[in-house]
Amino acid sequence: MSEVVFYEYWRSSAAYRVRIALNLKGVTYRSVQLDLVEGEQRNPDFLARNPQGLVPALEIDGLFLTQSLAIIDYLDARHKAPPMVPADPAARSAVLARALVIAADIHPINNLRVLNYLRSALGQDDAAVADWYRHWIHEGFAALETGAPDRGLFGGDLPDLADVCLVPQMANARRFDTPLAAFPRLVRIDAELTALPAFAAAAPDAVKP
Known part of the structure; x- marks a missing residue:
């Protein structure tokens, strides 16, 4: 399995959500911190992969995922327990x-x-x-x-x-x-x-x- 890489900023509440979900799902990852105060999320390499220039982003399963709730939805589909949303x-x-x-x-x-x-x-x-x-x-x-x-x-x-x-x-x-x-x-x-x-x-x- 390829390494899971999480692009985040430690104080970002959107990134905080995804960290919680990753932990609940038992997904091991490597964190890459992008300092929002210093504008590191606007560096050309990151913008090439995420044109919005926002965190969080998650590199997983050969994909590059953005937007915290979309990332959590993907994790929920791939790792069923504990479920983030009910089936009903x-x-x-x-x-x-x-x-x-x-x-x-x-x-x-x-x-x-x-x-x-x-x-x-x-x-x-x-x-x-x-x-x-x-x-x-x-x-x-x-x-x-x-x-x-x-x-x-x-x-x-x-x-x-x-x-x-x-x-x-x-x-x-x-x-x-x-x-x-x-x-x-x-x-x-x-x-x-x-x-x-x-x-x-x-x-x-x-x-x-």
């Missing part, structure tokens, strides 16, 4: 909807290139950028909290795709001093998840160069 169509749709609250609604408007644009092109100071960040986290978390279980994980006894997306976003929320008192279910789920070895080993502080 209605249950699958519900899991995807929860995951996409984070991956499609919160994260894209709060990632580094958006924050940099707010500062550089729109002239916003750090306080305004932080307010922007916390606002969109609060919007998404309020919706997730409403449907979160009273006990167990989003996936029940085993983590699912919503759980995999939640933990990196909770880490980001704390980085930006987002008040979390309104989200006790999410805080509880996050605490249970981060105690699991696959999640702990994927944490930014655990992989920071």
Whole structure:
């Protein structure tokens, strides 16, 4: 079997999601860190393979995969346990909807290139950028909290795709001093998840160069 190579940045929440999935699936990989702050994701060699110039990307099975949820979907198809989404169509749709609250609604408007644009092109100071960040986290978390279980994980006894997306976003929320008192279910789920070895080993502080 050829080597699995993961192109990432240690602080990227999208890369964090994929690290969790790789660990849950038991896939061994070599990490290649691309420093987003220094713009290393824009180097010509990487752009030739990934024209978006974004991380994460995964080299596996002779393929070069991009976009975190697409990578996780591939891993889920190749490595069945534990499943990231259920087989039942209605249950699958519900899991995807929860995951996409984070991956499609919160994260894209709060990632580094958006924050940099707010500062550089729109002239916003750090306080305004932080307010922007916390606002969109609060919007998404309020919706997730409403449907979160009273006990167990989003996936029940085993983590699912919503759980995999939640933990990196909770880490980001704390980085930006987002008040979390309104989200006790999410805080509880996050605490249970981060105690699991696959999640702990994927944490930014655990992989920071």
